[in-house]
Amino acid sequence: MKKQVYIHSVRMAGWIMFNGIMCSSIIDNKKYANKKVFVFAENKEIFDIMSxxxxK
Structure with a gap:
């Protein structure tokens, strides 16, 4: 199974997707009912984009 990166920030998830990385899934945040967690496959490129x- 591939490693995954969990992103809690909508802004960061949007930035990653804007730069061409596909979101694997979106799951409900267990701690905060009205929030989502964005799941991406882990690779070097995703950390470069995040940096x-x-x-703001």
Missing amino acids: LLPA
Whole structure:
């Protein structure tokens, strides 16, 4: 089974998808009922993209 990266930030998940990485699934957050968790397959490229997220 491939390793996965769990992203809790909608902004970060959007940035990753904007840069061409497909989201594997979206699951409900067990701690906060109104939040979602975005699941991505782990690879080096995803961490490079995450480091390039512009500041607000």
